[in-house]
Amino acid sequence: MISRIARGLFQLNSVPCLRAMTGTTPVVRQTAVYGAVCRPFSSSLARWHGHIRKPNPGEELHATFILKDGTQKTFDVCDGDTLLDVAQAHNLDMEGACGGSCACSTCHVIVDPDYYDALPEPDDDENDMLDLAYGLTETSRLGCQIKMSKDIDGIRVALPAMTRNVNASDFS
Numbered sequence: 001m002i003s004r005i006a007r008g009l010f011q012l013n014s015v016p017c018l019r020a021m022t023g024t025t026p027v028v029r030q031t032a033v034y035g036a037v038c039r040p041f042s043s044s045l046a047r048w049h050g051h052i053r054k055p056n057p058g059e060e061l062h063a064t065f066i067l068k069d070g071t072q073k074t075f076d077v078c079d080g081d082t083l084l085d086v087a088q089a090h091n092l093d094m095e096g097a098c099g100g101s102c103a104c105s106t107c108h109v110i111v112d113p114d115y116y117d118a119l120p121e122p123d124d125d126e127n128d129m130l131d132l133a134y135g136l137t138e139t140s141r142l143g144c145q146i147k148m149s150k151d152i153d154g155i156r157v158a159l160p161a162m163t164r165n166v167n168a169s170d171f172s
Helices: 002-009 012-022 083-089 124-130
Strands: 061-066 072-077 108-111 140-142 155-158
Touching: 061 083, 124 140
Parallel strands: 061 155
Antiparallel strands: 061 072, 108 140, 108 155
């Protein structure tokens, strides 16, 4: 039985599938031997956590981080980048233990009051995580939930003196 399957995989019917994946032949869908379906290859832009793209000239937004020692670092960012991604891309001390999924408070930032009202209201998940943050203030937010936009161009955020990484296993 295995030899029949192996022969079927390497027959000529699989060649159009390879062409579809490499883009040399515009094949929308091709059925190979034994009912396997070959789907066309998609080459969309990959967005990995912590990696941001460089903004196009004239389209850059600005975000300033005030570090624990008081120094300020300003970065050019793109519309849609999160503050967590920006901080990690520039090796700032922001952990983001959950990978930006709003399941921890290690990307806690303190937003400058001039920009806080321009941000969308935090949802229930973010408020729950903020309750676990060390040094919570009236303008505290999670960096993974703040997406850059023209409304908050020039935003200033301070990194708290320390963060607390609370896991679900801490409660068992």
